[in-house]
Amino acid sequence: MKFSERVRALQSSPVRRLLPYAEEARAKGKKIYPLNIGQPDIKTPPSFLEAIRGFSQEVIAYATSQGNNDLRDAMSAYYKNFDIPLEREDLIVTNGGSEALMFAFMAMCDPGDEVLIPEPFYANYNAFSGAVNVKVQPITTKAEEGFHLPPREEIESLITPKTKGILVANPGNPTGTIYTREEMDMLAALALKHDLYIVADEVYREFVYDGLKYTSFGHLPDIADRVIIVDSVSKRYSACGARIGCIGCRNRDFMAQVLKLAQGRLCVPTLEQVGATALYSTPKSYLEEVNKEYQSRRNTLYKALQEMPGVICAEPKGAFYVMVKLPVDDAEKFIIWMLQNFDVNGETLMAAGGEGFYATPGLGKQEFRLAYVLKNEDLLKAMNILKVGLEAYPGRIEPAVAR
């Protein structure tokens, strides 16, 4: 039997495709520090389960396609608190940020259309776009420049008549980069000039460090009718398994188009919406403590990485990832070697290979992404394992070459 070209062209998830090696290592009794996946160890606010436990209807019925009013009202209040003017009617609840991204691609683009995305980017952008035949046009950014954007001319030269939008994650995954207001204004100007949407993936909105001021694309009034906010409770409330997200846009005609897609899949789970509504009442102190914890972890990780010879990374300013350039022949080979052939006192670590975060072939081969989703004590142990592992790895190449 044949398969479609679009599905054959999809890569396996770089975050998930090494899981068999990890399972094998675990079966041999190795302990693995899982820095490959953005699964936080932070407790989900108990209000989530409490609200669900309190659900007492006897029929688990369909919800509305746009999502529960209670939940959309709670989301709207949350945005207004952030000075992002999104009303209930500007929001549709989705199966995680994932579905919101999928809807955005489908509503903006026909097959063959293009979307600009700064690379390295969240690997699943490739999956969403590929599945619906949208071409990703990468805007290459570099660790040495903190993964900030290249000059306007360079970005503008990538725009073609097929370009329908610019997708930016801010704070960035896997880079941890926070865009400056100037960068955002530059993208906004390009969007206006070339009639493009801006898809703003802001699921890490609260994860901004060093007292940096955060600007949402929802704060820019000139482009309000072309900004599509993609969001999720997954990271904010450590509720990745709830799969509740939303798509928000002040352009009601756009939302009417998205509603047709939402109606096609009927609705998002009824109970998860009940739980998520409760999450939006989580006290601010929870988010502040989580922020403090991640900032501390970021410090731990970044300090340890800086001290490793031949390792290059930019200090992440947000989210909870760091993209690391390693003095190795192939970062994915190195990860597999760490799982199969290496340990320190029976312990090793797992990361996500870098190539999957790039659209440009060849880029990211020497990089991997670490998610600092473990407590400091474990991160320190993991970083020691990495240091010793890099020294012992047979495919190590000299730092000068790595640079």
Next chain:
Amino acid sequence: MKFSERVRALQSSPVRRLLPYAEEARAKGKKIYPLNIGQPDIKTPPSFLEAIRGFSQEVIAYATSQGNNDLRDAMSAYYKNFDIPLEREDLIVTNGGSEALMFAFMAMCDPGDEVLIPEPFYANYNAFSGAVNVKVQPITTKAEEGFHLPPREEIESLITPKTKGILVANPGNPTGTIYTREEMDMLAALALKHDLYIVADEVYREFVYDGLKYTSFGHLPDIADRVIIVDSVSKRYSACGARIGCIGCRNRDFMAQVLKLAQGRLCVPTLEQVGATALYSTPKSYLEEVNKEYQSRRNTLYKALQEMPGVICAEPKGAFYVMVKLPVDDAEKFIIWMLQNFDVNGETLMAAGGEGFYATPGLGKQEFRLAYVLKNEDLLKAMNILKVGLEAYPGRIEPAVAR
């Protein structure tokens, strides 16, 4: 701002787009019998909520992309009990049957490819296919023939080099038709001859009446590598709001392709999987009682419809819908008129307009779909309202014309 052609071409859901008229009528104090949507009134087995209430992990974490092993094992056992040999590895858990259908379309078809579907069909097939640029080639079936398939030559004449599969719902929604073994063998022979997939939407597998023998496409060994089973707990366990379904195929290479799509959206909600696992232990007596109840409702509805002058319908043999041809100018106009301008003692009813269930333009204009998801007493009241409404409707046309 512009939108994609693919999203502009999507119709609003015929089942959901009349909701504003219903809300307006309710606001005026009218009681509405909701026969428009397949939302059963049957109680969800309490094991669903009990299992979820017992969930005690402190972090609501991601599940695996393919779905929990417990749930896939429960599904596999369920299929084996039906003599459908699907192992855990042949199954991926999805966000309802909806996502399973979407995955099937994407894995089979590139943009411009075609899928044959007997019409009238579940209206969302249009949404799924349109969103991913797959062309639906309808196989027209008729109420007068019980919506059974036309001769093989007629179907074969619709197959082109672009045809990648045949999608059949069995039992059928909105028709209630159960295909005979001969019809299924005929489709299987066509699939083998023309190298096509068969996507079998069997979410109503237990809803078969009059002691009819039910054959699943999973029972046909010759085409096991090309049968894609689409399934869901929604109707079986009256758990529509759980959004748990699955895609199953014994072709492991095909499932490896689907896994890439599943990885792209990370996972299905963790708690819903816990609840759904419990559902699969529901005693057989629950399903038997539900079957009996629906059969009785079918009898009630069909008898009442037969007694209405000018009304044509085939006796549904499965699922819980009936497609009805009415002596009216336009069935959707009639439904709106019933909501806006008509009532019997303050009560009216709602149905889903027929056109949305057809791909051939113009077909279904005089038809609507009724879902018999209410108890007999309410169905009788609703049928009386329909009878009186049809007599009073200004757009009534003579039965002879309707035929």
